[in-house]
Amino acid sequence: MSAAHKHRASALLSIGQVRAQLREEFPDLTHSKLHFLEAEGLIEPVRTASGYRKYSAADVDRILLVLRAQRDLFWPLKVIKEHLDELDRDGSPVRSLSVRALSEGERRPAxxxxxxxxxxxxxxxxxxxxxxxxxxxxxxxxxxxxxxxxxxxxxxxxxxxxxxxxxxLSLVRSSAQRQAHLIQSVLTPSSHRDDSVAEGEAEDARASMSASLTSLHTALLTSALNRSH
CATH class of the missing domain: 1.10.1660 (Multidrug-efflux Transporter Regulator; Chain: A; Domain 2)
Structure with missing residues (x-):
């Protein structure tokens, strides 16, 4: 094995090392979540001869972008994938989109x-x-x-x-709880599937519906206030 090849191999991370590296910002990141991102085509870790996944620095950048966009901007995976695909076509580094995306929202550490x-x-x-x-x-x-x-x-x-x-403000709290129950009732059927894809799909749907309900609430509140003038 050449020195360059050994260096590239040593630079790759195992799935456990990726989780450890991102734990401070994303303590709830699971193996299943990473498998789901792979199944959705958002990351492409290489496989060793033994079949183990290995992640490059570029993979970690993509994972960070996905997680931050979901957390801070409430982007569904479809939108995130479109931006990643655009970067891939342009040959731009993923890190540049991470900076742009997070400048549109507020990135907050754990x-x-x-x-x-x-x-x-x-x-x-x-x-x-x-x-x-x-x-x-x-x-x-x-x-x-x-x-x-x-x-x-x-x-x-x-x-x-x-x-x-x-x-x-009890009415506001009760409304939020009812909305959470409504979202969970939609997700319950898929929660019975014990696989990483089901877990990832549910998480993405949860974020998407939460953002939509927040937008709906804001629109209805603004409309009601305008009518009360």
Whole structure:
């Protein structure tokens, strides 16, 4: 084996190494998710003589683009694949699209906060966090809080400045829970399939429907406010 060939081989990563490399930003990344991205034609890891998958730096860039676009921009896989195909045709590096795509949305690293840190980051009192727990906006005595929790506290803080306290917002919470149940009811049939493709399809559909429901809610709210003038 030549020195150049040995260098290329050593630069390739196993599926476990890819997960370890991306764990800080995507702690929930699974083998099944990576297999699904491969099945959808978004990545093409090479196979060793023994059949093991090996991922290049370019594969990792593509994985990052897909995961960030899903998380930050709510892009369905169809849209992501179109952009990747466009890059492939142009011969542009995937990393360049990652930068452009993320500049259109807000890239946020994984957030893990204690209760005290949550209050500090959201600029609210501990009593306000307790009130949000009491009205079901936060899980009571959770060991850690994530980005969604921080977003919820920040939004409730802003609404409180206009006189809308958490106790006034139960209808919003109930609506979100009903929408989540609605999405899950659509996904339930495919969840019985125990394979990576089913898992990936469900995750993509979940993100797509969530984005569509958010857009629908915004449109209906704006329309209702306009009619009330």
């Amino acid at each position: 957030v893990r906060l204690s209760r005290r840190e949550l209050a500090r980051e959201a600029r609210v009192s501990a009593a306000f966090v307790t009130e949000m727990e009491e009205y079901g906006f936060l899980v009571k005595d959770a060991p850690v809080y994530d980005q969604q929790d921080l977003d919820a506290v920040t939004a409730c803080r802003d609404l409180a400045e206009h006189g809308l306290q958490p106790r006034h």
